[in-house]
Amino acid sequence: MQKFVLILFFLVTLPIAARPVLQPEVKEYIPGNGTFSITGLPVFYQDQKQCEIGAGEIPGNRKRIKGFNNTAEKGIYIAVASSPEGEMLIRDFALDVPQKKQGYTIKAVDGKIAAVGFDNIGTLYGAVTLRQMAADGQIECTVVRDYPDILWRGAMSYGRGIAKWNYGERGLAGSKAAIDALFRHKINIISDFHRTSQTLSDAELEVISEICRYAEERGIWICIWPNTSLYNQTTKPAGTTLKNWHCVADGRPSRRVESYYCWSDDRATEENAVRQVEFLKKFGVSKLLLVIHPVDGGSEKDPEFWSRRCQKCREKFKDDERWKAGVRQFNILNNTLRKHFPEAVIGSCIYPYHADMLAVPRNRRDRRFNTNVTEYWKNISSGIKDENFFFNIWMPGHSIMKEYREIIGSKRKINYTDHYCLSAGIFATYHRYAGSLYEENSENVFLSVAQDTFGQWESIFLAGEHTWNRNAPGSGIYPGGAFYDGLKDHTGPAVIMEKTLPRICHTFWGKELAPYMTAVMASGIMPRYIENPAAVITYWNKVRRDPMYDPNVKKDTLVNNSLPPVEDSPELMRRQVIAAESVCKQLASAGKYFDSVNPYQRRYLVNFARLAPLWLAAARAQYNIRCAGELIAAGNNVQALKLLEKAQKELDADYTAAEKNLDALRAEKSMARRISWSLDRNTMQKQLDEARASAQVLLQPRRIGRFIKVGITQGDSAVGIKKFLDRFANVRATLIDNISLAELDKYDCVIVTAGNYKKAEFFQNIPAYVRKGGGGVLLEGMLCGHERFDSKTPFPEIVKTSPARVDNFQRKLKKSDGTLVKSMYVDYFELIPGKDGETTVTSTDGKPVVVRGRAGLGKAVFCGMVNLEGVNNTFVTAQTELSGINAQIVQDAIEYFTNIKLRRNKR
Amino acid sequence: MKKFSVLCAAVFSWLTLPGQTVWEGEKIIDKEVVIAKQDLLIKPGCKVIFKGKGELIVQQGSFSADGAEFTAENPVEKQFRIRFSNGNISLKNCTFDHLICKTPARHIDGSIRIQYAKGTVSGNTFNRSSAIALLNSNGVTVENNQFTDGENGILLFNSGEHRIVNNSFVNMSDFGIRLNGSELNQLANNRFENCTLAVFLYNKAGNTQVTGNSIFGGKAGIKLWHSGSGNVISANLFENVKTAFDAGGKSFSGSTIYANNCIYDCLYAFIIPKTAPDASVLIRDNAICKTRVAISVNGGKVTAENNLFWQVKNISAVNPGSTAPEIRNSVKADPLFKDAANGDYRPADNSPLLKNGTNGGNIGLFQ
Structure with a gap:
């Protein structure tokens, strides 16, 4: 009986024990009989760079012998199929090498192992698979045949991923260790070289070029985004500014990038192409993935801001001939780049780059749509004769591809990216869609540019899993709609969390750390949500409503393929408390294995260890504050105070623990100068104090004192509003930094400028202040029922919502007496008044823009505009003193709230 | 040319309908102008300019002005600028500037006299002007007006049941509101800043509610002198x-x-x-x-x-x-x-x- 049990145990466990952990999973794994040890086996490798690197990948101390002319000796043999050594291995081992780029085969039998690749990189991949197969020093007798479905897979950020491992370090060992981690998981793109538009210094380029060469030897392509702009901020002619440039200019102040475009100046385009070539040469590599970026913006209504092109461009290209200008520029750039980088993969994110625009039903596509989208794509594709020139698109729903293919032709290469997702968590599973645009016999590229992959290694390895093998467990075909679902993509699908993620963690973190890191990654922790719930929920709802929402570009919605919005709630934060507790516990238990990873990867691990207790402290404090807020809103102030007492104790304990933890890890090396977490003890203590003060506020109607006290929340327009109000003798205007009840209660009225408020505070404190405290609030712009606040307002009886943003470049609005007055900004939100709303300002065609009304003991005014100046009649804003109708609206609002006329200062 | 414009303005401003006089544009009043037994409507934007001893007398009809401007080039002595009686008055959102009665006399104390009338005076701005005097009237609402840099604001004489609410009085050199022999009035939620005397209940002024007013600065807040009984002064x-x-x-x-x-x-x-x-x-x-x-x-x-x-x-x-x-x-x-x-x-x-x-x-x- 005992024997039987033992045999049974052996039979049950044998396949599990023998099957190595491989990531990405291989296509074919045919187990043979038995296992053998690789200890002491020499490595024989072809005298070729990738074979040499591959030989170095085989773990353990052993002889590594360059070149071989027979396979008689027991050992590990590595060669490329087309070489004499490779042909010998194929013959001696009876190998069937997949006839696919990057493909390879491995055969392990009787103390001998052969790894033969279809090409150089395939051979290297064979070696790294062999590394995973023999991680325990034993290998199963087996045959592996493997190749990728998609040749270019994933992308790791240089700036936020690779360079982080090298932070503060002399030499490049950290960056090289990071690249090793990439190619060992068969990821073959590095992107996100910050400031790559000819602005990197020679010293920076020298470092980068060494890293790029190291990466290239390991099959990794360098993704750079040249631009069609003739000049940027460093190459522009002296005296050129965004304002005085004659044609289309684009400034991104937050990134300090300036781009100057013109389609009619071929000479300048050629000079730009030459500059790009000279710059790219400094990378010192040939495996370049070049995505030429045209003007970014204008959507299908005015793509690339074509309507703003200069007179010369107009003379050369008619309104419907943007494609001609595009073909001309792309050809110049492509030909010049191709001439110098024949191996490069070159293309462009032809604008508009959302293939999902084809989700617009044909009967809703007007002439403009066809000219700017479908015909443009078609004409560009037929105009660029180089078939290797790819089109870069945001991944569309699978069904869209058929029409897209019809438009651009069957031969055109496609480089498809994910949706620039701003992931709230640390591991996200939307990469399961990465292989969903697989096309048989194509050489398409999947480029992940997701923000979460900036340093989020496990996620990018998942992208590798599903592009290497489009049928990997859990693979999904992206159906269109929201690409990223924050509620689901950090905790499921189960098959990924339970099967794929443990493999990723095993190969990346090693078998000791893997169980802990798997639990950490599957915990559902969302640091970005904890840190800024309002911003995250807003973003979620934007992509849920408009799958093509691009956080980098202002554009209009075209496709309505929406998911219901997510309502923020204490429950969401409670789940984060639980997740953070789990992460802390797992990392604490994993501490004993920290030494099992290399010192550079250890930084990435330590970063989690440093942050996790802070995540917990902030999540718990926020959860408690939210619960207290709900109690205050319900009038249960005493209970709220009790809860906040408990919250104070927990905050003290949690932050003390977090600070002790930081102290304990102080000697550990970091990935950055400062820890990336804004919710420190003081910040949360301030929030707790505000909540406590709010719970202690006895709301009563106010009596206006000698001066009208006006609070102005610190949004962009606050300075201009204060400047205006400071001109009145009976007003004292103060900038305030929060909307706690205690703060609001200090003022007779408050101007709540468009900004990022916690939704709970906004919907609890503002109404309480007005209805019970008799205060007055002026809500500005997006606060009037914008999607950011789930299209709701705190006073639905006055304004229900503001569904539409409307351009107003004529900058005129109509007062209730019919007079037209100039507005400061170039757009407004059209308001939908509630039953008690009185419209006081409208658009010229009578749509409500300012609505006011009473609510409880107080009053509210909704102003669908921001109080900012639209510089040169554009969306660029300037903080100037209120003028025109904006000044009148603010003055009228305060007089309406207080029944006191404002008196100008005497000069 | 200027004269011609004024003449035109005067001609076109007298758009007389049966029983109604309508003023718009500019109206110069440099003598006694009497509008009797018909309504006077002064349209928004109309500028009424008093010159010399000019005085507007409206009687036995209604008098309404909304968004008009009233100015006087010079103070007058012992006379009003506007006298209204026996009818309904509505003055809204108008500006009154420099309407001064320099040497008030008995029963002539202010620049606007409203007598035997009902109605509303609301949302107006009185700048450097003498008082509105409500005489022998009942049920006039005076609300949301601003009185600045004048001598006095509102005078109630032998009047009752008026609502004087939400007005603002700034830098009044004599008083803000004075009740003389008046009863059953409500003075609520008015503001007084730097007025010599804010509220004066005088001469048997009684049964008056003085509530919710705010008084900042000045010599005296609320003065009751020889006043009547039943006054409640609260909040x-x-x-x-x-x-x-x-x-x-x-x-x-x-x-x-x-x-x-x-x-x-x-x-x-x-x-x-x-x-x-x-x-x-x-x-x-x-x-x-x-x-x-x-x-x-x-x-x-x-x-x-x-x-x-x-x-x-x-x-x-x-x-x-x-x-x-x-x-x-x-x-x-x-x-x-x-x-x-x-x-x-x-x-x-x-x-x-x-x-x-x-x-x-x-x-x-x-x-």
């Missing part, structure tokens, strides 16, 4: 006024209640001069803070109960021959206002102002 705020209440006069009689007022940073809170022997004064639920003398008594029967005194040098001062006030249930503690330094006199949640008033009510500014 008024006095900040930095020399004397908050000055109540007396030989014929001052009947009972007056001062309740729930807040007196802060004043020299005197209450001065009760010699009064008729039967006069009684009840001072209750008031918050009196940072004041030299709370109650100065020269006569009459004064009862003070459930008041809060804080930083008061002398709670009472009794002049020879007077009866000391009966003071009971006083609270002597920091009132714990929310933010008195910035004009917020609402009590904090742990303030002694709460529930220590009469019958467990509150002390201070509670209406």
